[in-house]
Amino acid sequence: MNGRIPIILISGYLGAGKTTLINHLLAADHGRRIAVLVNDFGAINIDAALISDQTENTISLTNGCVCCSITDDLGTALDALTLREELPDLVVLEASGVAEPSRLARHAGNWPGFELDAIITLLDAETVQLRAVNKFVGQLVKSQIEAADLLVLTKADLVSNETCEKLAGWIETLAPGVSVIMAEAGKVAPELIVGLPARSNLSQTMKEEPHEDNFSTSHWTPPGPIRKDNLIRKLEELPSSIHRVKGFFVDADTGEAVLLQRVGSRFSFEDAPTKAEVGFVMISAGSPDELERGMKILSSIVDVSPLHGPSVVHFN
Amino acid sequence: MSEITVFTARKIRTMNPSMPEASAVAVRDGQIIEVGTLQTMKPWLDAHPHRIDESFVDHVLMPGFIDPHLHPSLGAVLLSCHFITAMEWKLPDRTCAPVRSHEAYLARLKEIDEGIEDPAEPLITWGYHKIWHGAVDREAINAVSSTRPIFVWQRSFHEIIANDAAIDWMGLDRAELERHPQIELDSGRFFETGLSIAVKAMNLYLFEPDRFKNGLELVKKAVHYGGHTTIGEMAYPLLDDSAEWNFLGEAIERDDVPFRMQIIPRGALRGVWDGEIEDEVARVESYASRGSHRLIFGNGVKLFTDGGFFAELMQMQEPGFIDGHHGEWLMAPEMFEALARAFWNAGKRIHVHCTGDLGVELALDTLEMLQFERPRVNHRFTIEHFGVSTPEQVRRIADLGALVSANVYYVHELGEAYWQHSIGYERASQMARLGTLARHNVTTALHSDFTMAPALPLNSAWVAVNRIAESGAVIGPEERIDLDAAMRAITIDAAYVIGMEHEVGSIRAGKKADFTVLEADPWETPVENLKDIPIWGTVFEGQPFPIAK
Ligand SMILES: [Zn+2]
Numbered sequence: 001m002n003g004r005i006p007i008i009l010i011s012g013y014l015g016a017g018k019t020t021l022i023n024h025l026l027a028a029d030h031g032r033r034i035a036v037l038v039n040d041f042g043a044i045n046i047d048a049a050l051i052s053d054q055t056e057n058t059i060s061l062t063n064g065c066v067c068c069s070i071t072d073d074l075g076t077a078l079d080a081l082t083l084r085e086e087l088p089d090l091v092v093l094e095a096s097g098v099a100e101p102s103r104l105a106r107h108a109g110n111w112p113g114f115e116l117d118a119i120i121t122l123l124d125a126e127t128v129q130l131r132a133v134n135k136f137v138g139q140l141v142k143s144q145i146e147a148a149d150l151l152v153l154t155k156a157d158l159v160s161n162e163t164c165e166k167l168a169g170w171i172e173t174l175a176p177g178v179s180v181i182m183a184e185a186g187k188v189a190p191e192l193i194v195g196l197p198a199r200s201n202l203s204q205t206m207k208e209e210p211h212e213d214n215f216s217t218s219h220w221t222p223p224g225p226i227r228k229d230n231l232i233r234k235l236e237e238l239p240s241s242i243h244r245v246k247g248f249f250v251d252a253d254t255g256e257a258v259l260l261q262r263v264g265s266r267f268s269f270e271d272a273p274t275k276a277e278v279g280f281v282m283i284s285a286g287s288p289d290e291l292e293r294g295m296k297i298l299s300s301i302v303d304v305s306p307l308h309g310p311s312v313v314h315f316n
Numbered sequence: 317m318s319e320i321t322v323f324t325a326r327k328i329r330t331m332n333p334s335m336p337e338a339s340a341v342a343v344r345d346g347q348i349i350e351v352g353t354l355q356t357m358k359p360w361l362d363a364h365p366h367r368i369d370e371s372f373v374d375h376v377l378m379p380g381f382i383d384p385h386l387h388p389s390l391g392a393v394l395l396s397c398h399f400i401t402a403m404e405w406k407l408p409d410r411t412c413a414p415v416r417s418h419e420a421y422l423a424r425l426k427e428i429d430e431g432i433e434d435p436a437e438p439l440i441t442w443g444y445h446k447i448w449h450g451a452v453d454r455e456a457i458n459a460v461s462s463t464r465p466i467f468v469w470q471r472s473f474h475e476i477i478a479n480d481a482a483i484d485w486m487g488l489d490r491a492e493l494e495r496h497p498q499i500e501l502d503s504g505r506f507f508e509t510g511l512s513i514a515v516k517a518m519n520l521y522l523f524e525p526d527r528f529k530n531g532l533e534l535v536k537k538a539v540h541y542g543g544h545t546t547i548g549e550m551a552y553p554l555l556d557d558s559a560e561w562n563f564l565g566e567a568i569e570r571d572d573v574p575f576r577m578q579i580i581p582r583g584a585l586r587g588v589w590d591g592e593i594e595d596e597v598a599r600v601e602s603y604a605s606r607g608s609h610r611l612i613f614g615n616g617v618k619l620f621t622d623g624g625f626f627a628e629l630m631q632m633q634e635p636g637f638i639d640g641h642h643g644e645w646l647m648a649p650e651m652f653e654a655l656a657r658a659f660w661n662a663g664k665r666i667h668v669h670c671t672g673d674l675g676v677e678l679a680l681d682t683l684e685m686l687q688f689e690r691p692r693v694n695h696r697f698t699i700e701h702f703g704v705s706t707p708e709q710v711r712r713i714a715d716l717g718a719l720v721s722a723n724v725y726y727v728h729e730l731g732e733a734y735w736q737h738s739i740g741y742e743r744a745s746q747m748a749r750l751g752t753l754a755r756h757n758v759t760t761a762l763h764s765d766f767t768m769a770p771a772l773p774l775n776s777a778w779v780a781v782n783r784i785a786e787s788g789a790v791i792g793p794e795e796r797i798d799l800d801a802a803m804r805a806i807t808i809d810a811a812y813v814i815g816m817e818h819e820v821g822s823i824r825a826g827k828k829a830d831f832t833v834l835e836a837d838p839w840e841t842p843v844e845n846l847k848d849i850p851i852w853g854t855v856f857e858g859q860p861f862p863i864a865k
């Protein structure tokens with residue numbers, strides 16, 4: 001693995017519930033060190049103490065000038081994180097309501113020592129469609145949807161089922177194939193947001209306590225080495241309700257251990273430690289049936305029937 | 317009371333329409349006592365001790381020039397760089413002759429490199445422009461020096477090109493740079509979000525406190541050199557407040573500084589929605605007690621709508637940008653509205669940074685709403701920058717009683733570039749549409765937003781009356797303004813925009829004795845040569861300050 005710290009970008013317009021979601025995430029028991037940065041007005045809101053080590057010999061700009069590009073609080077803040085005694089496992093970057101997430105993701109996700117894990121956009125079910133036609137923020141709200149690897153519809157409980165369905169259809173036209181999670185009061189299962197722990201023993205995650213939130217995970221151990229190109233083909237067929245796939249496998253072409261990570265429609269392969277236990281985990285907020293369908297697709301990669309059939313656990 | 321000093325001059329252009337020309341001005345204790353001729357002011361002179369100062373008999377006096385929007389702290393940073401520019405840049409400590417070919421560019425870079433004694437000192441040069449200087453890449457700069465870190469900073473701040481020594485100096489793993497989609501390690505180019513990685517390294521050098529202080533000294537000279545006696549810092553603070561206040565106080569509140577600065581605080585330090593708006597109003601109010609003689613906190617406040625014009629992050633109405641990218645909001649429209657309402661209701665003069673026509677639209681929609689909720693007259697709500705706008709917006713500006721402070725230099729530097737690469741000819745040629753403003757009688761100031769444009773009011777006025785783009789062609793001739801309007805825009809109308817028209821901006825009894833002393837009369841100079849009129853220096857509150865030759 002490359003050792004870069006993953007960044008999850010939480011985007012969404014004002015009132016979409018970004019802070020609530022992050023607070024819920026921080027309070028949850030996920031066993032990871034999460035650093036939260038809040039991007040705002042082209043600047044990052046962080047403890048002055050955090051950056052004081054860095055700036056001893058220079059003058060710090062509070063939040064820069066908007067007419068030129070001379071300051072960069074985001075980079076400064078990310079650098080400051082790398083100087084911490086205990087490195088975070090994960091950075092959650094709360095984008096300002098008016099941030100174009102793809103631009104911010106390019107900036108933060110390519111900062112030395114960091115990489116983008118996922119862009120998650122929150123949408124306020126009550127107002128998002130209205131905002132999307134607003135002359136000042138319409139384009140922005142749409143590009144926040146289009147950039148997302150994962151969409152969270154907040155306040156879905158405040159609108160009728162019919163509205164919700166229509167909303168889902170409308171979202172589908174803007175972001176085809178991107179999963180949409182319904183969330184009440186910012187409560188989204190941390191696994192859906194931050195994925196599963198980075199430890200190599202995936203099956204262990206199956207024994208964790210069930211969560212109050214609606215999501216299911218599924219585990220599959222491939223019986224032998226897998227070809228990357230076959231795997232990619234299968235990944236593309238997965239139902240959109242499957243938000244995350246993570247797995248260690250042995251590459252049939254090289255014999256090396258590889259880590260696959262997929263969020264939304266993006267995926268990456270990295271070298272993995274050889275001692276990693278092979279196995280795939282899928283996380284879904286959809287119905288258990290869809291998860292099962294996903295598992296079937298994935299396990300059909302090998303013609304031999306799997307040694308352990310796909311097991312589906314639904315936490316409710 | 318001191319004795320009266322009477323300055324006589326070849327001509328005094330008062331910018332007071334009630335007495336546009338004069339030949340003598342009597343001054344006492346920094347204030348104008350009377351304007352006219354030696355003959356008309358005889359009663360004052362008979363009644364009080366006086367002396368006649370004839371040092372300006374060959375000169376033309378104008379009211380001290382005013383730039384209502386520039387940023388000394390940013391200027392301090394840029395002026396510590398080496399300038400290699402296609403256009404001539406006249407700076408107080410150097411005149412940068414135009415450099416207009418690839419060979420000349422590299423030769424000049426080499427010359428600068430050889431002029432720096434310490435072989436390890438980074439060299440940061442600003443002003444590179446591909447159209448003039450060809451493709452300057454990593455290898456080309458390596459050939460200039462393989463040991464000294466060299467950063468070539470593109471003129472519009474969009475891009476930095478670094479040599480290998482500079483890349484090493486950044487102290488980063490090359491693999492981290494290689495994977496960046498907006499860094500091209502082969503050519504040494506850092507652009508867009510990749511730019512911040514190079515800027516971060518450069519800032520370690522540029523923001524070193526002694527260098528910064530030295531830069532501030534250069535800015536003071538540049539302000540004097542342009543003929544200013546009053547400037548506005550339009551977005552305080554840019555640095556940490558206490559640090560910046562100390563730097564500015566030390567540098568500017570001194571007897572040998574020939575200008576005053578009105579400081580316009582930014583209305584929000586942060587863009588967070590949950591921030592208490594009352595706290596922001598209270599913070600802005602709290603600065604008022606801090607003023608000194610030369611550093612004044614007035615009634616203004618600065619807000620922002622859309623992104624930077626040089627960065628092409630202005631918010632555009634349809635049909636947007638040629639390449640389909642989108643601009644940015646600097647604060648959420650709802651937040652802008654809430655802040656504007658709070659400051660409007662607190663009776664503040666609101667200045668709004670607006671660069672694209674959608675940014676202008678937001679400012680005007682908001683102003684219209686506020687006028688409906690709580691009508692105000694003489695509110696002086698000002699559109700700052702005024703990059704792209706529509707003629708209909710100008711009419712609304714007039715109807716709503718708003719003002720404009722324009723960075724007309726955009727036309728000269730970006731007019732043709734934005735025609736070719738950004739928004740096409742029609743809208744690019746009409747950026748900073750001053751002609752339409754004049755036809756609607758909208759009070760308009762010109763500003764430099766230094767370092768976005770040279771801090772030279774005569775240069776801004778020259779662009780406003782000629783609209784000569786960088787190639788020398790005239791673009792958007794219908795948006796030119798006449799000389800009178802342009803000169804008002806750097807004197808009395810600029811004073812009006814920052815609420816100081818009762819004190820400065822024209823030469824009349826009772827105002828501050830601030831003059832810009834010119835070697836030629838702008839009204840007797842061909843308008844194409846306006847920018848080349850030499851400035852002898854200034855008189856600040858009655859005291860002459862020649863520009864060091
Ligand atoms: Zn601005």
Ligand SMILES: [Zn+2]
Nearest residue numbers: 067550551765
């Ligand atoms: Zn500015």
